[in-house]
Amino acid sequence: MSALDAIYARQSVDKADSLSIQGQIGLCRQKSGEDFRVYQDKGYSGKNTNRPAFQRMMEDVEKGLVQKIIVYRLDRFSRSIADFGRLWEILRRHNVEFVSINETFDTSTPMGRAMLNIIMVFAQLERETTAERVRDNYYQRAKLGSWPGGPAPYGFSIGKLPGPDGKPAPGLLPDERASIVERIFQSYAQEDASLGSVARSLNGDGIPAPRRATWDNVSLSRILHSPLYVMADEDVYLYYQGKGLIFANRLEEFDGLHGGMIVGKRDRSAGKYQDLNEQHFSLSTHYGLVPSGLWLRCQYKLDANRQLGGAGRGKHTWLSGLLKCGSCGYSIKVNRDRDKYYLVCSGRSNLGLCDASIRVGLRELEASVKAELERLLAECPDMEESAAEGPELAQELDQIDRKIDRLMSALAESTDLTMPYVNRTIEKLEAQRSGLLERQTALQKAPRQKLRRLSFASLDFEQKKLVAAQFIQEIKLSGDIAEVSWNI
Template structure:
């Protein structure tokens, strides 16, 4: 059955009436017919009585083709029409526009619709770009760019250049935010431990009662809380983040807003981040905030394999058939661990059956890692140097590299600060390099005697991934 849809928002000269639209559409139909018309309704949205009835008939399978006088009689929003077209396709309904001469039952008509869909995509992207530009514009003024206030703040109004703009003021949760920073800055505090403590104390999180690592990490990394000074400016400069204000504007009182922005140059559309100084007051000192960032950065260097509970191979195991991760499930009743392809168990898209005993697999990988160590000349192996000490040296070298890279784009004001920081890191590195080493005699490293955590760290350092295919095991080493 065909359906004719007609719409006219107002009667005006030069506008084809609903009756005229229906009469023209009748010429392109034959057989049984249903007519739907909306008088006095705009096409800017889909909240129209007859239109709703038509879509219900479509989903009920009662309509084979919809005929309209013009596409804009059906919908003025191309984005809306793209969603409607998905419903029509799903129900096998063709679409004919009489005046624009395209019928989706023909290849040419479908091609015309593709052009329409392209413009719908352009409309969506243009709107998104306009929203992003407004977001950045408000942030450049020092105002809160938009969206809900971050945890610990409430939305307010501030006067700026004779006009009222959105801003932030601390609320009843601000003390909790300060405590989160103070507690996490302590060496013995972990994100997980802090989350458990906050939950146990009945302190409500941003969206729910319980706290988790992700929520805490987002709060701790957010520059909205910091009383930003020149040290914070230089910290972000070293990360490759540009600021719209000068370093001397960072007065140690106001917070910041960090916004991602896609570069329009090139085809890759790399995301860059911009830092804006805001008019709202920070609640965490710059020194404390920077200590927390250092701790978070150090924790981020640890491989994801540390999350492993049952094996030091967690995070390295992959299915050779589909490439998805292989999970380790503990079966308490059988006191063993079962290996499952997540592509099969979660997505149902893989039929791989992995028949490898976890403990035998660990022994095999341990033997291969040991052989790699044994193949190294003795002088290339660590001669008693504490592993934690060596890791600290590597972390310092990474920091130096980032700061040196930042010097090229630094302002004259920031250069002395960054240079001073580099000198301090060099001194710290030299101190660690010349620190007394353990007095134990030089010997070969014994992987089997390493602790559980050490095995995880070493495996993640040397192994890219371990491919499992039935009973076969293939190790891919890092270059």
């Protein structure tokens, strides 16, 4: 079927001073070709596009059955500039012209296209203004403790809770999965537990993860990091104070009962809870699920894991942590069967998200990478040994100084009740600072000696891991191909 002209007419209600649908069609026929199709909506408002005939017309546009749309007046088509801008993008993509008789608006003419550009500018302004208004409203709801919007977090459902003014507002209520959240925190807080062991335990009991069938490190980390689950008290306040958050609530409001929320702009490439500087923290109207002591033990453990940098804890190869699937990006794990080693995509084995088959031999890959590392190390010049701990100590000292500065600022707003918590934490930080300064002084006085050039073959297993992690960004495996990305 060839493309035809489309005449669209709409009338919300019959009015003596408004042009009827038939009158609109009659005027539009004067601008159409011999072949045309009529779409008419009677009794529908133009404030949105939820109109049956309009939707059929746009479907025909998508199918390539329309070459031109003719309306009596622009508001018959759409009364929203933002909607019109979005619809015009669809028309332009399918080479459909647009004609409005009343405004002498015809996109096939230079003047019509100029008018369209003006409308598009206002459409963009309306979209940006709406987005800013939605974002400000979101932050304001969070600041007042109400659930700002979006799906309920794992372990909660959305209901109504009294707001600051006593009126019911959207809030979080524990659901049947709240006990799973408590289990996650209790399990991870155990000394010998890891994210992987907790995930395996949950998967072994057939407990589905949020929005997927199985648990992994990422889904667990999101729950463990979130302040939504903690019964936030003064210790939680001090923990976040040291990370540079901006608080909507005073210290004495942290009653050890209510959960919290973190909102604010952030780099999308970074995790939500990695860089908290300049983020906003607000106490919520809902009650937390996890005592602050248990929650903080998990935070300190997560912080320590992040400082280790995921250097890879595999025991079968010193390339652990560097191997990635070239198809899905998930990590590659090493399975051993007697004397044979197999490389398996964790996205395939754990989640069923990938069908990649890795045929690269582990020992052949190690030999190839080892030869290149030996060459790179041979090219390194001799140098004097410097204090390896020096930069790390300086960084730790800087972090402690910043935490002390923030806590000193917190003293200004402390009460007799909360001041002991702040003073106690400052004393601990000062003790840590003194110890670091002593180590730094000792390192500076230690005699330097000339380093001998490293031989990769002579390094032990853990040393090889460290060297490989310094030189290699990642190794992508696809089929029988290994692609090494070097940090040089």
